[in-house]
Amino acid sequence: MPPSSSPPTVVTAAARTARRTAAHAPLGPGTLLWRHAADLRSLLPGAAAGLMQLMHPGIGAGVSEHSAFFDAPFDRIHRSVPQIWATILAPDGTDRARTIRDLHRAIGGVDEHARRYHALEPETFWWAHATFTWEIFKAAETFHPGTLTAEDHEQMYAETVTWYSRYGVSMRPVPADYASFQSKFWHICTKQLELTPAAARALEIARHGSETITILPVGGHRLDRAGRLVIERPLRLLTFGCLPTVVRQRFDIPWTPLDQAQFAALALANRQGYRMMPTGINHWALRSMLRYIGAHTRPHRYQPAA
Numbered sequence: 462m463p464p465s466s467s468p469p470t471v472v473t474a475a476a477r478t479a480r481r482t483a484a485h486a487p488l489g490p491g492t493l494l495w496r497h498a499a500d501l502r503s504l505l506p507g508a509a510a511g512l513m514q515l516m517h518p519g520i521g522a523g524v525s526e527h528s529a530f531f532d533a534p535f536d537r538i539h540r541s542v543p544q545i546w547a548t549i550l551a552p553d554g555t556d557r558a559r560t561i562r563d564l565h566r567a568i569g570g571v572d573e574h575a576r577r578y579h580a581l582e583p584e585t586f587w588w589a590h591a592t593f594t595w596e597i598f599k600a601a602e603t604f605h606p607g608t609l610t611a612e613d614h615e616q617m618y619a620e621t622v623t624w625y626s627r628y629g630v631s632m633r634p635v636p637a638d639y640a641s642f643q644s645k646f647w648h649i650c651t652k653q654l655e656l657t658p659a660a661a662r663a664l665e666i667a668r669h670g671s672e673t674i675t676i677l678p679v680g681g682h683r684l685d686r687a688g689r690l691v692i693e694r695p696l697r698l699l700t701f702g703c704l705p706t707v708v709r710q711r712f713d714i715p716w717t718p719l720d721q722a723q724f725a726a727l728a729l730a731n732r733q734g735y736r737m738m739p740t741g742i743n744h745w746a747l748r749s750m751l752r753y754i755g756a757h758t759r760p761h762r763y764q765p766a767a
Contacts, residue, residue: 483635485626486619488549493613494620498549501747504730507542508696509599509703510592512663513654515706519585521657522572543751548627550748558627562586573658573698587625587634588702591646594621600705604731614639651653664714665698682717698724 488494497503514520546560562581569579580586597618601609609617618639625635636642656664701709701716702724709716735743 472531483622483632483637484619485623486616487624488620492620493617494597494624495549496664497601497617498546499744499747500605501743501750502541502735503546503597503600504747505598505604505731506599506703508667508700509594510545511662512597512667512700512704513592513650513708514589515660515663516654516712517585517588517649518572518574518653518657519575519578519580519582519654520589521655522570522576522578523568523580523658524659525657526570527568546751549624555627559629562628562630579635581630583631583634585629586628589650590621590625591627591642591649594624594642597621597644603703604735605729606662606732606736618642643755647707650705651711652712654708656712660712664712667697668715695727698727702727 465754486492507754515524536748548554548561551557565586566581569575578585598609598614601617615638622632622635626632628660636645698720701714701720704714706716
């Protein structure tokens with residue numbers, strides 16, 4: 462059951478204190494996480510994951526104060542996603558993860574409510590990873606024709622723990638198993654997320670679009686305008702449709718029965734359409750897209766596993 466479904470039982474303080482250490486599992490070509498991350502559909506809930514990151518007080522403040530988010534909000538996605546997916550798929554994934562961690566060492570300060578924050582504060586750094594973990598599970602459960610078994614959920618979750626360990630940061634916030642992850646994720650969505658200035662700006666763009674924002678990492682105005690016309694409506698459906706219901710409700714994000722019907726049709730089209738796409742082409746398309754974006758946003762290009 463994904464975190465966006467009905468609320469699971471919240472873990473008690475005593476249970477959290479006595480919790481087990483999160484289990485690791487091997488991560489490499491052929492593993493569940495690797496296969497799902499290498500699939501184009503793994504990126505479809507990405508805008509919803511990014512929005513939930515911006516709703517975290519520490520991440521929202523860091524993005525507002527240490528990036529050009531308000532002028533070029535998509536640049537953060539272009540810079541981050543190829544590198545983060547490379548921490549799973551690339552042969553040097555662990556080295557990539559340590560580089561990402563080190564880029565966050567100087568990101569800290571005081572937010573608009575006089576609260577101190579730092580990107581490497583354990584719960585803050587884990588939340589960013591948790592949204593990516595949620596994203597891959599959400600993609601598997603929404604856009605793939607098959608269903609993950611209970612054993613698959615535990616196996617892939619254990620692989621995401623290994624993925625997180627590659628960053629070399631504190632493992633203290635990491636829930637012990639998938640059920641604990643669901644509980645903690647839902648609790649944060651319900652109690653801790655807030656409408657930060659960065660999240661408010663992202664919501665405005667998702668609702669109404671913008672003629673002044675570049676969607677593509679490079680390219681002329683015509684190409685970007687064409688891209689905007691093609692993807693704006695589906696992007697809104699994907700962003701708001703993938704969000705956990707509790708997040709839409711807490712922040713009064715408009716979602717009508719017609720929206721739900723169109724989102725369900727979009728999900729069905731993906732489930733059926735990808736049946737006809739050979740796996741090799743699917744994986745090649747994702748690698749090519751990440752390589753293209755990464756080549757224009759980082760000095761070191763994304764290099765997939767052979």
